[in-house]
Structures are given as C-alpha cells and as structure tokens.
Amino acid sequence: MLTKLTLAAMAGLFLQVEAVKQPPTAPPQKLNAILCQTEAQAIALAAAKSAGKTEPIAINLVNKASAGEVCGRYIGYAVVDSEKTTSHKGTLFMLASLRFVEDGKLAWTTSWVAPFQGAKLERRT
Numbered sequence: 001m002l003t004k005l006t007l008a009a010m011a012g013l014f015l016q017v018e019a020v021k022q023p024p025t026a027p028p029q030k031l032n033a034i035l036c037q038t039e040a041q042a043i044a045l046a047a048a049k050s051a052g053k054t055e056p057i058a059i060n061l062v063n064k065a066s067a068g069e070v071c072g073r074y075i076g077y078a079v080v081d082s083e084k085t086t087s088h089k090g091t092l093f094m095l096a097s098l099r100f101v102e103d104g105k106l107a108w109t110t111s112w113v114a115p116f117q118g119a120k121l122e123r124r125t
Helices: 002-021 039-050 055-066
Strands: 027-036 070-090 089-102 106-115
Touching: 027 039, 027 055, 039 055, 039 070, 039 089, 055 070, 055 106, 070 106
Parallel strands: none
Antiparallel strands: 027 070, 027 106, 070 089, 089 106
C-alpha cells in the first residue's frame, strides 16, 4: 500500500513538471526592449534605472559588474515564457522571461513596481 502511494505521489510530481515544460501557447510578439541573460542582471538593471540612472548608464553599470555584455537592447519576436513578482532590497520588481522565436534562447526583462517597507506596501518619499 505504501509503495502504491509513493508511486502515485511521484507520478503526480512528474506530471506537474512535464506540464511546466510545455511550450507557451501565446503567439510571438514583436519586441524592442532591454533584455538581460539572468534574473539577477535584469533586477540590477531595473534597480539602477529606478535610482535615476539613464538607460545607457544603467546598462553599462550592469555589464561592467558582470565583466561582459549581458544586458542590451534587442529587437525581434519573442514569447513570454514566465512572469513573476519578486522583492529585492525592499523593492518589488515584475520579472518576465522571454523566449526568442528564432533560436529558442531565454532572456529576462524586469520593471520596477514599488518600494515597500515592512509587511505593508508603502511608497517611500
């Protein structure tokens, strides 16, 4: 009996993983945006922009910190692979991963949502 329950639980987990692996069903969209190679780089870029840095300066700061060109402006067709909201140093960011139609590569973009303090959302002034 225990073996059957264990197998059923494992099958349920594997089926969930397989469902996540399925390709997105949304149609590709034309994209002209700043994209980064990782979530952390995308958050660093959005944080620099929300701190008042201009777009080129923010890109340059992230690329220098990564010792390579990891963020830049991309134009092409992509599908949104996943979206999520994450907190980084008291600030909320909306992260999205985009999968390019041409080569299937994954890139990240993010935007600043709102800073918060404690358990409540409060705008800093």
